[in-house]
Amino acid sequence: MKKVKWLKNDLKIDHAFNYKKIENLVLHLKEVCPEGFDLYFDNVGGDFLESAIFQMKNFGRIVICGRISQMNATNPGSGLKNMAHVLVKRLTIKGFIIFDHEDDREQFETDMAKWLLEDKIKFKETVYEGIENTPKSFIDLLEGKNIGKMLVKI
Ligand SMILES: NC(=O)c1ccc[n+]([C@@H]2O[C@H](COP(=O)([O-])OP(=O)(O)OC[C@H]3O[C@@H](n4cnc5c(N)ncnc54)[C@H](OP(=O)(O)O)[C@@H]3O)[C@@H](O)[C@H]2O)c1
Structure with missing residues (x-):
């Protein structure tokens, strides 16, 4: 798939996959990162979030930025089924909203414009x-x- 090739070959991301072709996400994440995650930045929610929680290390951190898989869901589901992992692994889960960082906008725009010009x-x-x-x-x-x-x- 074009997107996966771009992520791996051009952006040099260690691992990328087509989520539409994965049958068992929990097993897939275990295979590609057997030692587990320190940090999971979540843009997807639902099954993705639940699968990532299974694979978190003790004291891992999860940032909830988006829940795109749930945006058009007609059935909200019954929620996360593995909250016990949050407890036992002492995970920290925190919401992220861009508007809380308005004070950093000017610096961000200056930095980003420079990095774009430098092709970084x-x-x-x-x-x-x-x-x-x-x-x-x-x-x-x-x-x-x-x-x-x-x-x-x-
Ligand atoms: N917290 C905040 O302040 C804030 C601000 C803006 C946006 N957001 C959230 O951030 C996320 C990304 O926003 P964006 O503007 O970058 O969106 P975008 O350009 O539309 O990209 C969405 C990405 O999610 C993937 N995706 C869609 N449905 C999925 C599913 N069911 N499972 C797994 N991946 C799925 C898409 O892959 P394909 O295209 O290959 O399907 C695409 O790569 C969204 O969840 C959005 O709501 C949060």
């Missing part, structure tokens, strides 16, 4: 031309056809 930050965008393509861009976004941020150029 790599990124991709998928750009559709014309406002008439907005509905298609939205459907394609939900189907994962974009790489990087999905944008419509007007």
Whole structure:
């Protein structure tokens, strides 16, 4: 898959996988990181979060930033089934909201502009031309056809 190749070959990420092709996420995470996670930054929620909790090390930290897998869920489910791991492993789980960091915005924009000019930050965008393509861009976004941020150029 193109996205996985980009992450591994260009961004040099140790491991990346296509979540749509994984049958057993708990086993997969165990195979690729047998020693466990110190930190899990969660953008997905649901089964992903639960699988990551199984694989956390003692005193590990989890940052809850997003729960994209639950955004359109018609059934909220019954919640995490492995809270015992949070207790026994003494995990810390903390929510993250970007608006709490407004004071850092100016410094962030200065740093990021510099890093982009220096080619230290790599990124991709998928750009559709014309406002008439907005509905298609939205459907394609939900189907994962974009790489990087999905944008419509007007
Ligand atoms: N806490 C905050 O302040 C804050 C601010 C902004 C955004 N967020 C959250 O941060 C997350 C990322 O935002 P973004 O703007 O980067 O979104 P984005 O560009 O739309 O990217 C979403 C990513 O999630 C993947 N994904 C979608 N459904 C998934 C599923 N069921 N299981 C696993 N992966 C899935 C997508 O992969 P494919 O495209 O390959 O399907 C894509 O890589 C979202 O959860 C968003 O709600 C949080």
